[in-house]
Amino acid sequence: MNLVTCIGCGGLFPEMDGPTHRYMESSPGCWAAYGDVLAREYSDPAYAKTHRLTVDAYAVQHPGRPSPQSIQSVALHLTRLCLLPECGLEMSRANDAMLKATESKKKFVWLLPPPTRGAVTVADVHEANNLQEHVTRVRQWAESAWQAWSLHHSQIRAWLPAGFDSR
Numbered sequence: 096m097n098l099v100t101c102i103g104c105g106g107l108f109p110e111m112d113g114p115t116h117r118y119m120e121s122s123p124g125c126w127a128a129y130g131d132v133l134a135r136e137y138s139d140p141a142y143a144k145t146h147r148l149t150v151d152a153y154a155v156q157h158p159g160r161p162s163p164q165s166i167q168s169v170a171l172h173l174t175r176l177c178l179l180p181e182c183g184l185e186m187s188r189a190n191d192a193m194l195k196a197t198e199s200k201k202k203f204v205w206l207l208p209p210p211t212r213g214a215v216t217v218a219d220v221h222e223a224n225n226l227q228e229h230v231t232r233v234r235q236w237a238e239s240a241w242q243a244w245s246l247h248h249s250q251i252r253a254w255l256p257a258g259f260d261s262r
C-alpha cells in the first residue's frame with residue numbers, strides 16, 4: 096500500500112481516490128481517516144466527548160485557501176482551540192466563546208497557515224485501539240495543531256470575546 100503525504104496536515108495516508116472536503120483541503124486518504132474517526136465518535140457517547148476537539152484540530156490542520164468560509168472556519172476553530180488545551184477550560188464554555196466570536200466574524204482575517212501543522216495528525220487518532228488511546232491522542236492532536244499556529248496566537252487571542260481571555 097502506497098502512502099502519500101496529506102497536503103493539509105502533512106500526515107501519511109494510504110493513496111486512494113475519493114472525496115475530500117470543499118474547503119478543508121486534504122488528501123482523500125486523510126479525509127477517509129477523518130470520516131472513520133467521526134463515525135467512532137458519533138456511535139459511542141464515551142468517544143463523543145472528544146468530538147469538538149477532533150473537529151477543531153482537523154479544521155486548523157486543513158486550512159485550504161483563502162475564502163469567506165475558510166477564513167471563518169480557521170478563525171473559529173483556532174478560537175476554540177485557544178481556550179482548550181492551553182488552560183483546560185470547560186468545553187461548554189469554550190464553545191460559548193466560539194459562538195460569541197461568530198457574532199463578530201466580520202473582523203476575522205486570513206492567517207497565513209504555518210508550513211508545518213503539527214506532528215500529531217488524524218492518522219494517529221485513527222490508529223487508536225481503545226477509548227483511552229483515542230482520548231489521549233485527540234488531546235495531543237489538538238495541542239499539536241494549536242502549537243503549530245503559534246505565530247498567530249496573539250491575533251487569535253485578540254478575537255476572543257470579552258471575558259474569555261485565556262491567560
Ligand SMILES: [Zn+2]
Nearest residue numbers: 101103104125
Ligand atoms: Zn490531512
